[in-house]
Amino acid sequence: MSEEVTTLEQFAEQLAGADEPEGAEGEELENGQPEGEPQNDDQPDPADGEESQEESEEVEEPEAPESADDAVISWETASGEKFEVPVAELKQGYMRTQDYTHKTQQLAREREVTQEHVEQQLGFVQSFAKDYGTLYSTDQQIEQLGQHIASIDRYTDPVGYNSAVNDLMVLQRHRDQVAGRIQQFQQHKAMEVQQSAIEAQRKAAQELSGPDGIKGFGTELVQKWNKTGRDYGFSDEELSAIADSRMLRVLHDAMQFRDLQAKKPGAVAKVKAAPVKPAKQIASKPASNYERDAKAFSANPSVENYARLLAQNSKG
Incomplete structure (x- = not known):
């Protein structure tokens, strides 16, 4: 009878040791006497030797031990529910669990990569939208500052004129930086689209x-x-x-x-240009005397022609 397992640790230990030979019992069989029983040091009676030999021949041989997969593991849950499952089913369940775990982990990695890609693309779009708004705003400031510089007399107000010109140069440099980032983003997206198209065409070529x-x-x-x-x-x-x-x-x-x-x-x-072949000529069969007389009677139903037709009918 299988040993009752009450904890998860015992269950794992018994499952791991299911494939191991039962060493203690093997040693007891090798010693020829179970452990714990007192050994009789007295010499057997020679007169009883023959009887002991006959009794040993009548002892049944022990049955072959069951395989490790046939061993039954039993355990009891905290709620008191008891289970008994063969080791073979436990192994199959463990393999299914391992396969499910592997697929789940692979799916999680793919989902993580996809999530990172989406977040990266979202960051690009947000950055592009921000830079595009900044570019529009900077263009408006440059236009307004240019109109303001045109209204300043550089000779009567050289300080105000130079300050406005410096501000305009700073805005233009800032605008060039923003425009450069926008151009890089557009080039990056164009390259992604091109790579996707190339990959799709490669797959289509493999399929076709x-x-x-x-x-x-x-x-x-x-x-x-x-x-x-x-x-x-x-x-x-x-x-x-x-x-x-x-x-x-x-x-x-x-x-x-x-x-x-x-x-x-x-x-x-x-088909139209193909020459027309003449119809095959079929030789006509000459009419018999009966057919000739029947035709003559049909054309002229006289007594004479009727008599001829009766004469041909009687011959036939």
Whole structure:
């Protein structure tokens, strides 16, 4: 009977030792006598040797110990609820738990990376909006300060004129810094869009060149797609931005349809230009005497023609 487990530590200890051989019992079997029983040092009676040998032959061999996975672990919860579960089921549950934990951790890492990316993009947008507002405000100040400088007489008020000019130079330098940050942000976003488009086009190319793709996919086929797109009114810039494999499949079907329509008039003209073969002449079978007399009676139902028809009928 399995040992009752009352604490989590005992449960872990018993689970870890489930695969270990029972050393104490093994030692007791090797010694030939259970531990704790007094050993009889008296020599056996020679007369009883044969009887002891027969009794030893009648002793049943001990059953083979169960495997470690068949061992049953039992424990009792704090509420008094008891459980008994084989080690094999505990191992399977542990493996499922490990797999679930691994997937949960991986999902958490992906979510963390996505959250960082979103926060980074949000920071860029907020910074861009702030810089754009600062640029607009600085342009207004520069315009107002320029109008103020134009109204100052540099000869009668050189101090006020120089102070206003210095303020204008400071504002212009500040404006250049803000405009530079805005330009860097725009370049960064344009590079991100370009990288995303390149990655999408790479995935579309892998899909279209795979086992379920389009036969003959390559540079030559893409050039034909572009020609078809231009025939429908797409620009080269719009065609180069297509990165969805579904749209490319539609463009491929449109190309095939246009090729079929282009070949259709030629096929019709070829059929019309083909020489007409004369109809096969079938030799007519000469009419029999009965058919000739029946025809004559139908044309002229006279007694004479009727008699001839009866005569032919009697022959047939």
